[in-house]
Amino acid sequence: MTSYQLSVNGERREVSVDASTPLLWVLREELKMTGTKYGCGIGACGACTVHLGGVATRSCLVPVELVGDRPIVTIEAIGQGRVGRAVQDAWVEQDVVQCGYCQSGQIMSAVALLTANPVPTDINIEQSMGGNLCRCGTYVRIRAAIHRAAAQLRT
Amino acid sequence: MRLPRDLTRRSFLRVSAGAAGGMLVSLHVDLPTFPSQRRQGPQAKTYPPDAFIHIRADGQIVITVNRVELGQAVATALPMILAEELDADWSQIVAELAPAADIYKDPVYGFQNTGGSATIANSFQQYRELGARTRAMLVATAADRWQVAPASCRTESSVVYGPGKNQSARYAELADDAAKMTVPDRVVLKDPSKFRLIGTSVRRLDSRVKCDGSQQFGLDLDLPGMLVAVVARPPLFGGRVKTVDDTETRKLAGVRDVFEIPLVNGSAVAVVADRFWTAKQGRDRLAIDWDLTGIERPDTAELWSRFAALAGTAGNVALNRGDEHALDQIPQARRIVAEYRLPYVAHTPMEPLNATIRFDGDRAEAWVGSQFPTYDQAAVAQVLGLKPEDVAFHIQFAGGGFGRRQSFDSNVPREAAAIAKRLRGIPVKLVWTREDDVRGGYYRPMFLHRAEVGIGPDGMPVAWKHVTVGQSYLVGTPFESFLVKNGVDFDTVGGITASRYAIPNLHVSAHHPQVSVPPAQWRSVGYTHTAFVLETLVDELATRAQADPIAYRLRLLQRDASRLRAALELLDRVSDWRRHLPPGHAAGIACVEYEGTAVALAVDLTLENRRSRVRRATVTVHCGVAVNPLSIESQFQGGLIFGMTQLFPKGAITLKDGRVEQRNFDGFVPPYMGDTPAAIDVHIVPSSERPTGCGEPPVPVISPAVVNALARLTGTRYRTLPLASF
Numbered sequence: 077m078t079s080y081q082l083s084v085n086g087e088r089r090e091v092s093v094d095a096s097t098p099l100l101w102v103l104r105e106e107l108k109m110t111g112t113k114y115g116c117g118i119g120a121c122g123a124c125t126v127h128l129g130g131v132a133t134r135s136c137l138v139p140v141e142l143v144g145d146r147p148i149v150t151i152e153a154i155g156q157g158r159v160g161r162a163v164q165d166a167w168v169e170q171d172v173v174q175c176g177y178c179q180s181g182q183i184m185s186a187v188a189l190l191t192a193n194p195v196p197t198d199i200n201i202e203q204s205m206g207g208n209l210c211r212c213g214t215y216v217r218i219r220a221a222i223h224r225a226a227a228q229l230r231t
Numbered sequence: 232m233r234l235p236r237d238l239t240r241r242s243f244l245r246v247s248a249g250a251a252g253g254m255l256v257s258l259h260v261d262l263p264t265f266p267s268q269r270r271q272g273p274q275a276k277t278y279p280p281d282a283f284i285h286i287r288a289d290g291q292i293v294i295t296v297n298r299v300e301l302g303q304a305v306a307t308a309l310p311m312i313l314a315e316e317l318d319a320d321w322s323q324i325v326a327e328l329a330p331a332a333d334i335y336k337d338p339v340y341g342f343q344n345t346g347g348s349a350t351i352a353n354s355f356q357q358y359r360e361l362g363a364r365t366r367a368m369l370v371a372t373a374a375d376r377w378q379v380a381p382a383s384c385r386t387e388s389s390v391v392y393g394p395g396k397n398q399s400a401r402y403a404e405l406a407d408d409a410a411k412m413t414v415p416d417r418v419v420l421k422d423p424s425k426f427r428l429i430g431t432s433v434r435r436l437d438s439r440v441k442c443d444g445s446q447q448f449g450l451d452l453d454l455p456g457m458l459v460a461v462v463a464r465p466p467l468f469g470g471r472v473k474t475v476d477d478t479e480t481r482k483l484a485g486v487r488d489v490f491e492i493p494l495v496n497g498s499a500v501a502v503v504a505d506r507f508w509t510a511k512q513g514r515d516r517l518a519i520d521w522d523l524t525g526i527e528r529p530d531t532a533e534l535w536s537r538f539a540a541l542a543g544t545a546g547n548v549a550l551n552r553g554d555e556h557a558l559d560q561i562p563q564a565r566r567i568v569a570e571y572r573l574p575y576v577a578h579t580p581m582e583p584l585n586a587t588i589r590f591d592g593d594r595a596e597a598w599v600g601s602q603f604p605t606y607d608q609a610a611v612a613q614v615l616g617l618k619p620e621d622v623a624f625h626i627q628f629a630g631g632g633f634g635r636r637q638s639f640d641s642n643v644p645r646e647a648a649a650i651a652k653r654l655r656g657i658p659v660k661l662v663w664t665r666e667d668d669v670r671g672g673y674y675r676p677m678f679l680h681r682a683e684v685g686i687g688p689d690g691m692p693v694a695w696k697h698v699t700v701g702q703s704y705l706v707g708t709p710f711e712s713f714l715v716k717n718g719v720d721f722d723t724v725g726g727i728t729a730s731r732y733a734i735p736n737l738h739v740s741a742h743h744p745q746v747s748v749p750p751a752q753w754r755s756v757g758y759t760h761t762a763f764v765l766e767t768l769v770d771e772l773a774t775r776a777q778a779d780p781i782a783y784r785l786r787l788l789q790r791d792a793s794r795l796r797a798a799l800e801l802l803d804r805v806s807d808w809r810r811h812l813p814p815g816h817a818a819g820i821a822c823v824e825y826e827g828t829a830v831a832l833a834v835d836l837t838l839e840n841r842r843s844r845v846r847r848a849t850v851t852v853h854c855g856v857a858v859n860p861l862s863i864e865s866q867f868q869g870g871l872i873f874g875m876t877q878l879f880p881k882g883a884i885t886l887k888d889g890r891v892e893q894r895n896f897d898g899f900v901p902p903y904m905g906d907t908p909a910a911i912d913v914h915i916v917p918s919s920e921r922p923t924g925c926g927e928p929p930v931p932v933i934s935p936a937v938v939n940a941l942a943r944l945t946g947t948r949y950r951t952l953p954l955a956s957f
Contacts, residue, residue: 097508104451109444112444113582115665116665118897123581150444151443164442173302173441174303175300175301175581175582175630175631175632176437177630209896213868213871216868217865218904219909
């Protein structure tokens with residue numbers, strides 16, 4: 077067990093865990109922030125996506141010892157930002173979710189995309205969202221919601 | 232409007248004051264007895280105090296949903312139906328999932344279950360009556376207060392209005408008194424033309440909480456003192472633990488226990504720790520010697536040979552319509568002989584399988600995102616030596632199901648119960664890793680079909696001989712007695728025997744080989760393969776007849792197939808794009824009628840660098856009353872994409888020497904956004920007929936539509952899934 081100081085959603089948090097513990101499980105089990113989801117554990121589904129140092133990152137692949145002082149932002153706080161709020165609103169407006177389990181990760185990826193590229197094309201969307209799996213198949217509505225959020229952010 | 236069953240004669244409501252004030256309404260249904268229960272003698276009826284409706288003093292109305300929310304929007308649709316008849320203020324509606332209890336059983340089937348696209352079909356009338364009776368009691372209460380005739384009152388948005396000026400009362404104000412009223416025997420339901428909510432596009436109630444991370448799923452459950460279990464299962468289905476060396480596992484700080492548990496078939500080793508990550512690391516460090524002697528080693532290639540040999544012989548007869556020998560009269564030149572192969576396919580719902588149980592000796596509590604609470608609750612009780620009613624069974628929001636949370640042997644809750652049994656008093660959450668899920672069986676079984684079709688001079692099929700080969704998941708289950716007849720599991724042939732095509736001479740038979748790989752239902756069940764075979768063959772017939780594929784299907788339909796006819800005719804009108812496709816594009820058509828819902832689909836397919844891509848899809852649906860067109864649209868968009876799973880090169884589960892060859896989403900790869908059409912238009916046939924389900928009906932049509940388009944592009948009829956390149 078090692079102690080780590082993490083910056084999570086703007087707060088300093090201290091956890092004491094095995095160095096190999098993925099950030100995903102630190103968030104879910106130590107910090108009780110279960111909005112970030114476990115889907116595959118190999119970085120193949122994107123359900124665990126968080127922003128690490130501003131970059132959309134698969135938290136299941138990042139051992140806590142490699143996090144360092146990079147700030148972590150999760151689904152629980154993404155709505156505090158302008159882009160995050162717009163994306164969440166667009167998701168609700170478009171009635172995107174079905175089971176909803178993958179949507180934390182989808183939204184984190186979409187916010188990263190719109191932050192970097194405020195006017196994404198369909199191809200940009202496919203590329204940025206291409207690693208986020210949704211078994212309910214909400215992709216058509218995700219595309220529409222991203223365009224909607226982009227339009228709303230331009231106003 | 233024809234409604235399914237009149238519940239009024241065998242159901243009654245009971246009203247009581249809520250513990251915290253307000254009005255609780257329970258519907259007590261005299262349930263049809265399920266065959267397996269009948270054998271065990273009459274079921275004791277219990278009437279738990281749980282309510283379907285709770286009108287709270289603050290104006291909120293809590294509606295209990297007797298199904299699990301898997302994404303299909305039942306936790307919006309059922310409240311809509313009830314709120315419609317109640318004339319409730321929709322903005323004040325809260326949905327809650329019911330626990331396992333007799334009162335929440337499907338009013339038609341007699342067991343609590345979410346599957347078969349049955350929710351709307353079977354609970355439409357039930358939820359309407361609940362709303363209407365409650366409204367009648369609220370109106371009667373208000374009428375009493377004002378000394379006016381109830382018929383002179385009207386209701387809107389959770390308010391009763393009397394005939395006089397300023398005569399109005401909110402439901403919340405009336406609820407305490409209404410709870411003392413007698414429940415009316417009969418109520419008049421609204422005329423559908425008066426619907427204000429039903430038929431309108433209503434956004435899901437669970438949208439916001441699923442966008443900010445606050446929706447709790449079963450896997451997110453955190454109870455005081457809870458431990459987490461991960462299980463090491465045998466490398467072959469049916470394997471048993473011979474010896475286990477857990478020395479390295481027990482060295483890990485946080486590992487609490489390691490022990491052997493029984494499986495439905497074989498045994499396994501459970502590692503229990505205070506955290507998931509510790510339990511998983513602990514499992515990785517186990518050294519287990521497995522007893523695999525005499526255990527079957529299924530192998531995909533060998534299974535295909537075995538299945539193909541079986542298909543050459545007549546199976547148990549499922550249907551023999553017309554003349555069995557009619558095919559002999561057709562010259563070889565007017566026959567098509569086709570063999571189809573469809574693989575094992577996993578469900579892989581996004582939320583990995585899990586179950587949490589605490590065993591307290593004389594009772595237990597369970598938290599499961601279950602599609603089959605009646606059976607899962609009984610299975611947990613059996614493992615723990617309890618009666619089902621001593622297991623408080625809480626149904627959790629589930630991160631997808633697609634049939635995987637409905638295994639007939641309740642294998643996941645059983646494992647969790649076996650673990651909880653040893654750790655008395657401690658809640659234990661069993662987690663299946665994604666690897667456990669992909670390798671764990673309970674797949675859509677692999678199927679081989681052999682069909683021989685004789686074509687008449689007019690290009691229409693006159694004689695059709697069909698043999699299917701594949702495992703039954705019903706044999707050995709309580710459902711066997713009424714779904715397996717003459718050795719035929721009708722779930723495996725229904726798409727052909729119950730097809731709406733008028734084929735005068737149709738002979739269908741089935742083989743159900745035993746394989747050690749546990750099979751399961753996959754969203755839309757047998758239609759995932761039967762509709763594929765039927766719809767690709769019919770398309771081939773249309774091509775041979777040089778007919779338009781929609782026109783050909785319309786010609787082949789049974790006269791009374793009015794829903795499917797309407798869906799196909801609408802598709803013909805709304806898919807005009809298929810007449811103006813640029814070079815390199817082709818349209819593919821398919822249709823199906825599933826549990827009363829008719830679907831017709833057109834896809835636009837391109838082929839570039841040997842990679843095909845569905846560019847757009849236009850789908851029509853006839854489901855009777857469209858309760859919530861918005862969620863029907865979502866179900867169809869998503870269901871088509873889910874159905875694409877079995878098309879992709881890595882959309883199959885294969886076995887080599889008894890071992891599953893795929894491990895995770897690297898080996899079994901479902902469709903991602905880039906694999907799916909950017910546009911899916913959904914068109915609903917307007918109807919006031921009784922509503923039928925929309926969860927499964929989109930799934931069967933996508934695979935044949937794509938393969939039919941591919942045939943038009945390449946000239947090749949693909950009869951094996953998955954496609955080698957897609």
